[in-house]
Amino acid sequence: LMEPTTRIPFDQFIDQLLDGDHPLVANYFYSLSDLEPEETLALSEIWGNIPLWRRQAIMEDVEALSADDMLLSFVNFSLMVLQDTNAGIRQQGVQSLWEYEDDALIPVYQHLILKDEDAGVRAAAAGALGRYVYNGEIDELAPEVFHDIEELLLAVARGEDAANVRRAALEALGFSSSKELSPLIEHAYASKEKEWIASALFAMGRSG
DSSP, X not given: OOOTTOOOOHHHHHHHHHOTTSOOOTTGGGXXXXXXXXXXXXXHHHHTTSOHHHHHHHHHHHHHHHHHOTXXXXXXXXXHHTTOSSHHHHHHHHHHHTTOOOGGGHHHHXXXXXXXXXXXXXXXXXXXXXXXXXXXXXXXXXXXXXXXXXXXXXXXXXXXXXXXXXXXXXXXXXXXXXXXXXXXXXXXXXXXXXXXXXXXXXXXXXXX
């Protein structure tokens, strides 16, 4: 058996990914941590050839492991899978990035909110910005960046996007001290729709 943190040779790892007839070795996910640029490129070139069921399983493992082991970094991998043609995989990619507090991810989330064709992906990206709203409120984010995030989330929450995207934007805004937030929370709470009420309560809990 390999030691828990042993990485198999990357070429061998690629071959295993493409071999849908055999299970991946238990330590395969360590090869996805701290990918070098050339490894990311090699993986991106074959990623779409991996069966969907296996891509989904890999994403589930990566999401769980990124939450459990802070010594591993799947940022480069997760950014790569945001190009997947399957919306569910892209959403899982966004969710796996939630564990990383890196300001460089902000424009990635903003782009997904504005451009991704899938509402689930847009909602996940909106939710990811909640952390940065909090950072902005405690002065750990550049004011101009904080302002852009607030304005985008306010526009989404007030806009005509899918309900799950607008609810995610409202919840992300929960940390904001903007005077424009309270009317949005009150409107959501008064909607008599269970999911909107839940989002309003979530935002209330964040805003106090």
